[in-house]
């Protein structure tokens with residue numbers, strides 16, 4: 001069955017599937033239960049074969065993924081869509097305060113050559129970075145992506161232990 005791993009195939013209970021959360025490990029079917037588990041990030045999933053879906057069981061509201069024959073799609077909260085409006089909101093959250101401060105720095109420029117003439121530029125950059133961090137944090141929170149776990153395993157894969 002390992003040779004067919006790259007071909008399109010339906011989601012069934014005894015196949016081999018990557019973990020949709022960390023994408024590092026394979027899901028293991030749990031005996032006597034309609035559940036699958038990942039050894040790496042320790043999440044438990046409920047399989048819905050009829051709808052070709054996988055639901056994170058240990059989270060409320062649960063995250064759901066859809067199997068498209070090759071890979072997991074989605075990973076959204078039930079009833080909540082991270083659609084384009086969320087991306088625009090996230091983008092606005094970064095751009096709006098940054099441009100506001102940038103415009104203020106441009107409109108009221110400091111005396112050229114004065115000791116604090118670098119401050120408006122640094123302030124603008126700092127505003128951009130801090131709001132970018134907020135949006136990135138929201139996205140990882142939303143997808144429940146285990147960044148710490150991912151970086152640790154990747155480091156082990158790259159450099160050995």
Ligand SMILES: [Zn+2]
Pocket residue numbers: 019020021022023024025038039040041042043
């Ligand atoms: Zn995992």
